[in-house]
Amino acid sequence: MDASTPKPVRMPKAILFDLDGTLIDSAPDITAAVNELLAGSNLPPLAVPQVTKMIGGGVRKLVERAFAASGTSLTPAALEQAHRDMRPIYLRHLTGLTRLLPGAREAIAHFHGNRIPMAVATNKPQVAARTILLYFGLLERLGALVGGDAVTNPKPAPDMLFFALEKLGVAPADALMVGDSISDVKSARAAGMPVALIRGGYTETPVEELGADLVCDTLHDLPAALQRLPTAA
Structure with a gap:
């Protein structure tokens, strides 16, 4: 299957989230x-x-x-x-004006309650991402955090996705990348994993045109969308 081709999506064994434009409006x-x-x-x-x-x-x-x-x-x-x-x-400018995007807290709580390991994979510096996730009370529910300075090649390279999945102990094909931009799609494709995009993020191109396997209006819709999928073997 070509790397740019949408992949069959199953209920994931782990979920990787982008940060800016996906979980937060920064x-x-x-x-x-x-x-x-x-x-x-x-x-x-x-x-x-x-x-x-x-x-x-x-x-x-x-x-x-x-x-x-x-x-x-x-x-x-x-x-x-x-x-x-x-x-x-x-x-100095991490949490003063930044807000969680709709459904972010609820989605993280849902997947945590269902024991689905999660990580954040973001090009934001590690210390900045950690500060924000701590501020919003999300870090404790994550199994890993990989910032842009934790790897040699940030997104759209797949390096941070591989690093995060190694920490979670889940293979790429059994995981799902959730983001908002073409960078998330490219990194997921390079890692050999499916990708879901959330509307309303930081992309000028409509998300429907970015080649994602799944598109949701908000993170509120993600749990229900995934529950309709078959379970990974």
């Missing part, structure tokens, strides 16, 4: 961090919709996109310095 906090960084270079602030389009790919890519949107092309050395400057700023 765009306002990320925008605040971006604008603090830009202000240090006397650049004007960006609006939340502008920054939302930049999310995905990790903090370095976010910094590069933000300066590009401000009309500034950074040399590799300047980008590295801006990335270093961004680290403490980013960590």
